[in-house]
Amino acid sequence: KNQVEQSPQSLIILEGKNCTLQCNYTVSPFSNLRWYKQDTGRGPVSLTIMTFSENTKSNGRYTATLDADTKQSSLHITASQLSDSASYICVVSATEYGNKLVFGAGTILRVKS
């Protein structure tokens, strides 16, 4: 079983709408949780990095939340744009393994007009 589970696997929304992507993890202890955006044919780009003591972090229209008690994180995208179409990957840094990064499988988001 993957230590970082993301849902949904894929999502289609209309331009201008909001959406929320979920990440559940079992990695413990962990030092930080990250969200990456990966456009088709490109490398992943960091959106947010949260330490275990942070609850929320924003980057423009992207807001990530973290609940370390329930081991859940979410990425909320506000007023979606066509350029938000991408894969969003949740990554947890495992303290026990020297901060090794554990990757989720990603959520594929498609924003259509």
Added chain:
Amino acid sequence: DAGVIQSPRHEVTEMGQEVTLRCKPISGHDYLFWYRQTMMRGLELLIYFNNNVPIDDSGMPEDRFSAKMPNASFSTLKIQPSEPRDSAVYFCASSRDRGAGELFFGEGSRLTVL
């Protein structure tokens, strides 16, 4: 800074041929990582270097895979001989530390082995 630079961006080769992928990390980054991405398995860590020294190569799938970092600004990932199941996108990434700070990825090298 230009970011992490990888070459080639695309490589198509025949089974049995040698493949060499190249990476130039961001200047000043002490850590360099090689990842492989496939639809089935997502992103997998193959090997990482700290100050040009290989630290963990437990993710390298077979002896056919090898990686070197002769200096702080250059690394290679070599597959010899290549097989169709090696077809994937290979990413190089660099950072100032391991797992605590920002990790910067290159644009990847898409390998197709026929």
